[in-house]
Amino acid sequence: MSHDPEADASYVRLVDQIHPGEAVTQIVVEDDRLPGGVVLDLDADGRLLGIEVLGASRLLRPEVLRRARRGG
Template identity: 40%
Template structure:
């Protein structure tokens, strides 16, 4: 599992699969609101309907501080 964080977008991506090749996320479940409406979560699935990653929008309000600090820059 790997976490990246884009400070400009205030978005984190949590990769659950070892690696997500380009085009592997073939299905998405959009706009899952977090409790209190503080952020959104988008789930990415592969062709076999397995969860491979998730994006957290407004990550600074949704994720614990230590997760943001430990996250890598996506660039």
């Protein structure tokens, strides 16, 4: 998992590597109970590649964010 503190966004990669253009479908999870946003990235076969968490400091536990790789 990586986290960009300036954007307050995290990315949970579920595969070893995601190549440019490989995530062809993004599904936005919309729920008014979420204090941020969640986007699911899928490949051309509909397989889940990763999960983007927007407003990560509000959605993820602090210990999870501390373990994340820093980056943007």
